[in-house]
Amino acid sequence: MTAESALTPTPAANAAGLPLALDAVGGDHGAVPNVDGAVQAARAGVRVMLVGDRVKLHAELSKYPGAAGLPLEVVDAPDVIGMDEHASDVRGRKDASINVAARLVKDGQAAALISMGHSGATMAASLLILGRLPGIDRPAILTHIPAKTGTVALLDAGANADVKATYLAQWARLASTYLKVVEARENPTVGLLSIGEEDHKGNAVTLEAHALLRQQAGINFYGNVEGGDLFKGTTDIVVTDGFTGNIVLKLAEGEARVLFGWIREALGSSARSKLGGLLVRGGLRTVAEKMDPGTYGASILLGVRGLSYIGHGSADARAVKNALLRAARAHQSRLIERLSTELSGPS
Known part of the structure; x- marks a missing residue:
């Protein structure tokens, strides 16, 4: 089993349950890899809410034949906190995509928050909107x-x-x-x-x-x-x-x-080396997959009262898809409920 396949939830893991809220305009490359990754995850049976500028997201979705029949929903958020802005901006920009996505989780309309955007803003929104689990002073990535x-x-x-x-x-x-x-x-x-x-x-x-x-x-x-x-x-x-x-x-x-x-x-230094490279290509590809951050998708912010995932700003579609699969698996496992139960016991 590859590192990537180990992340895959069971078929249609949350197809009938709560969707995942993806900050679909966050990150270095905006909507393009986010929508692509969401489409891939949706084809695997994961429900996704694409949070961001409605016009841009519908335009991007139109590039994918059959997307209208997938478990995808667009939630309008006209503002986005850019990678070069301050994390503290989440306090005064309620319509920013990261805040809208966090509120969807807080209000029970989404199972998890996933963002490849501003990591500081994601942490701030998660803390301010979702709050901390009991007994936790500071959440950790x-x-x-x-x-x-x-x-x-x-x-x-x-x-x-x-x-x-x-x-x-x-x-x-x-x-x-x-x-x-x-x-x-x-x-x-x-x-x-x-x-x-x-x-x-x-x-x-x-x-x-x-x-x-x-x-x-x-x-x-x-x-x-x-x-x-x-x-x-x-x-x-x-x-x-x-x-x-x-x-x-x-x-x-x-x-x-x-x-x-x-x-x-x-x-590539000589003809003999190139021949050797052809022989070891498969093994090197396996090693490269294990070492590629995109294989793991995103990192969880543990300690907040809800599932929150933070990915690389440079994430590609594969990383977005794997982040969504990872979040779906955690939701399916009832992680937040289990953490709450554990923290309420003796320390």
Whole structure:
């Protein structure tokens, strides 16, 4: 099974239930990849609300034969928060697409919010409109890092630059429940990112978080892990502050691009290398798929009272489709209800 096929919900997963609200004009490329990805997801049986400028979205949909018969709906939102604008703009622009999509989730008209647009605005709208789950001080972005064992769930990947130890303990509970519910990983292990695996290594926040995680019921705490452990798959989950997590994520993505550039150069350097490249093309394609952010679609913002997914601004149609499939799977798994139940229990 490929990484992408593992994301696919069961046939017609939400065809008869709530649709997903897609910020269909957000991102570097606007409506084009969003509509394309939504059409692909709709053909897989996922209901999608396309939120954005009605005229632009209908014009884009008209390019797809048979789109009128798919489970797609356009919801008008005449405003959009651009990638170069401030996240705080969500407060005064109620007709912005990200706000309209978040309200659809808040009002029970949509199952999840998905945006490839302004990540700060998506986080702000999710917090202001959806609110936090009980017992959660700050939500965190959970992203998937390709590893030797499959994938490792890393959080926070950028929502909180400055943290308290209690946040890390809360995120460990959120991520553990997420992996159990959505990915069927029983008793997932949790690692705390530090500068050494010994218990006494780390800064003040890490040392305090280590003590809290050791004491926390319901968490399978492994202990400290180092940066290389993410790619080894030493633990199922790695928790850290959003400043460090975002650097780790972008470092991994950047190194993957450079590495594949080196491989292409090496395989094209001579006639013999080109022949070898033909022989390994299939294997390299599989590796490239595992390392492509588009395979995973978008990252979930865990800790808000609703499903909220944040993707890359440069996302293509494949990434949009996979984000929608991932959100449909989480909704089908009743993730928010399960998180609420878990958080209401003993900590």
